[in-house]
Amino acid sequence: MRLRALQVISPTPYVLPMKSSSSSALLFFLGGVIVFLFLVIVLLILWKNKIPKELGNLVVRSRGRKASKDFLSGNLRTISYFDFHTLKKATKNFNPANLLGVGGFGPVYRGKLQDGTFVAVKKLSLEKSQQGESEFLAEVRMITSIQHKNLVRLLGCCSDGPQRLLVYEYMKNKSLDLIVYGKSDQYLNWNTRFQIIVGIARGLQYLHEDSPLRIVHRDIKASNILLDEKFQPRIGDFGLARFFPEDQAYLSTTFAGTLGYTAPEYAIRGELSEKADIYSFGVLVLEITSCRKNTDLTLPSEMQYLPEYAWKLYERSRIIELVDPRMREDGFIEKDVLQAMDIAFLCLQPHANLRPPMSEIVAMLTCKVEMVERPMRPAFLDRRPKKENLSWDTISEAFPSPLRSDSISLSRPTK
Incomplete structure (x- = not known):
């Protein structure tokens, strides 16, 4: 009896092997899932870091294998690659009806991708050849190295x-020149114009002082300022932009940009620094305030060149006459507009070192910081015909290098 009771109480010999089999199956399943996820992550990383063969070949052909290695190792890997057929379909075969504008790089078209996303497609003019390829690669590298809410975003x-x-991402209100130059019936009040001015200033401050790379845009003008649905500005077109070494005050380079916006030391001697962008910003502020081009040969002679005409009004205490007549009818706070125009003149000063950095300009615009000194007469050439011949040497003497000399001999205006 005792032996039989023990046999009844003892566990069956099959329970333990069943538990072991279930545990092994579970471990095998979990291990398979982990391996699968690991492979997926590896494939995603490899796919993300893949550079299209066509783009890689272009970089090698343009820069050589040694230089291209550094070029391809940066953020160029983070952008999308589109095949030509996709973009041709998105723009309806680059239909003229979708043309947004034409710049130095080439025409820009509005496109709609298959998922419904609207984009702006900039197409390099085929006749540009090698120079165009260099600008193409420069813009791709430049804009993938920086990120700011007031800089246009490159999608691919x-x-x-x-x-x-x-x-690029599509900007609903297109470019600023369409409004400033009267190509659109759209009217902007002073608050919106001021918002645009401050946004451009913040974008330039980022490029000059806050980005990982010190960058000079070289072509700040109305057509390169894009406006989103809320009229927030974004600086675009980085084809002429240059990386700037931290240990150099300026670069010596050939001129590239748009006359009318160009600082004299750069146009005449090829001395490029961030102060060239600041000069262009000053011209742009005058354009936004007056709603006219910086050069308009259809106007009377004394009014044809905006910085020169604006300074004449400033000397006569009549600068308010420069304000867009529609804005005067709509109403604005006069002291705010006058302060913006005073800042524009600070940006236009003849000596590059006298132009304030963009961080100070942003502070003056947003914190209403008062200017310590009055601006000097802007740097512009006297375009009236003279009896004597005008040579580049005499022009250079009129504008001594602001980056090679500490002394200047310019008189302040009397008022």
Whole structure:
């Protein structure tokens, strides 16, 4: 009896092997899931870091294998790559009806991708050849190295045979020149114009002082300022931009930009620094306030060149006459507009070292910081015909290098 009771109480010999089999199956399943996820992550990393063959070949061909290695190791890997057929379809075969504008790089078209996203497609003019390829690569590298709410965002690019295209986010209100130059009936009140001025200033401050790279844009003008649905500005077109070494005051380079916006030391001697962008910003502020081009040969002679005409009004205490007549009818706070124009004149000073950095300009605009000194007469050439011949040497003497000399001999205006 005792032996039989023990046999009844003892566990069955099959329970333990069943538990062991279940645990092994669970471990095998979990291990398989972990391996699968690991492989997916590796593939995603490899796919993300893959540079399209066509783009890689273009970089090697343009810069050489040694230089291209550094070029391709940066943020160029983070942008999307579009094939030419996709962009051709998105813009309806680059239909003229979708043309947004034409810049030095080439035409820009409005496009709609298959998922419904609107984009702006910049197409390099085929006749640009090698110079255009350099600008294409410069813009791709430049804009993938920086990120700011007042800089246009590059979505991707295309390099297909001879075709070179850049794909940007689409800006609903297009470019500033359409409004400033009267190509649109749209009217902007002073608050919106001031918002645009401050946004451009903040974008330039980031490029000059806050970005990982010190960058000079070289082509700040109304057509390169894009406006979103809320009229927030974004600086675009980085094809002429230059990385700037931290240990150099300026670069010596050939002129590239737009006359009318160009600082004299850069246009005449090729001395490039961030102060060239600041000069261009000053011209742009005058354009936004007056709603006219910086050069308009249809006007009377004394009014044709905006900085020169604005300074004449400033000397006569009549600068308010420069304000857009529609804005005067709508109403504005006069002291705020006058302060913006005073800041514009500070940016236009003849000596580059006298132009304040963008951080100070932003502070003056947003914190209403008063200017310590009055601005000097802007730097512009006297375009009236003279009896004597005007040579580049005499022009250079009129504008001594602000970056090679500590002394200046310019008189302050009397008022």
